[in-house]
Amino acid sequence: MIFDDEPQTWSQLQNYVGKMFTECGFETEVSKVVELVRGQKEIDVITQDLRSEYKPTILIECKFWKEKVNQEIVHSFRTVVNDFGANLGFIVSKNGFQSGCYEAAKNTNIRLVSLKELEAEYYKKWLQGMVEKYMPYADKLFPYWDYTGTKMPNDGGKIDFEKQQLIFSAYKPICAIGPSDIMLPPLGFIREYPIIVPIIDDRLIQIGEKSIETDRQYFDFVEDNKERALKHFKILYRE
Missing domain, CATH: 3.40.1350.10 (Trna Endonuclease; Chain: A, domain 1)
Incomplete structure (x- = not known):
């Protein structure tokens, strides 16, 4: 809900x-x-x-x-x-x-x-609205974790692949936002909870983990971390 x-x-x-x-x-x-x-x-x-x-x-x-x-x-x-x-x-x-x-x-x-009945009736439109709101942030992150590896650091050097995967795991709820979120099954993506993500600091070191249990917690996480995710990828890529 x-x-x-x-x-x-x-x-x-x-x-x-x-x-x-x-x-x-x-x-x-x-x-x-x-x-x-x-x-x-x-x-x-x-x-x-x-x-x-x-x-x-x-x-x-x-x-x-x-x-x-x-x-x-x-x-x-x-x-x-x-x-x-x-x-x-x-x-x-x-x-x-x-x-x-x-x-x-x-x-x-x-x-x-009831409020719950109203929520159920508008859930699909709500999900569509939330996905459209946060899709631009997911698009900004895509080049940093895209498996094709076309993104390169500004200095031409290499990146730490394990750190890249850690950042991706930490902010996967943002990275994963896409058009499939608002499609109907079987094409649509159905999110399963709980989602466990690592918590990392500015040294790109894991310092804990967080459990996301509901749609509301999911999008609250995206709102709270949308800028931090880009910051950490930029640190990794030395931008």
Whole structure:
């Protein structure tokens, strides 16, 4: 899944939803006040997929209630979605929905979901967005570990092959990012966890190891190490 933990407050739930759509590559705003037919209304999350053919606009209402959401909320939100002219609306509830909600949402453009259900629906787009975000960093590293060996140090000398393999192992989560990440099976690459990587210092010596257990940890690792990986390859190649 996209998130490793559950939000603990309403604001966290709202921010998780906003973060997910932002990482999908959608144009997203959190807590946006919009003009409707009957006046102003604050929308928890408003997002638009500008990369798709029809550029759908989606409104999301977040409910961090102890009790289940009632059908009055569904009727009210359906009016907001229609007045705004959105293509789709989600109500994300921490503790589910009363039975009448599903009848109220039937044959409408309103979807009733938990956060995990929303994550599952947008997981593929999220993965695509994350891969596209970090692909340029993987491309920068490619010449340094490419097996064809076309990359040479500036001074014309040799490099330590064992050090090269150590750096590659340490930053393989970045090096491995590629188009196959967003393809469907059987062509697509399915990441298996845990992924164990060595931790190295600026002397290019291993000082420990790290276990990556989830997709969120994977891309957090990439974010935290994208510049450090290039730095260490440049040290090896004496650049």
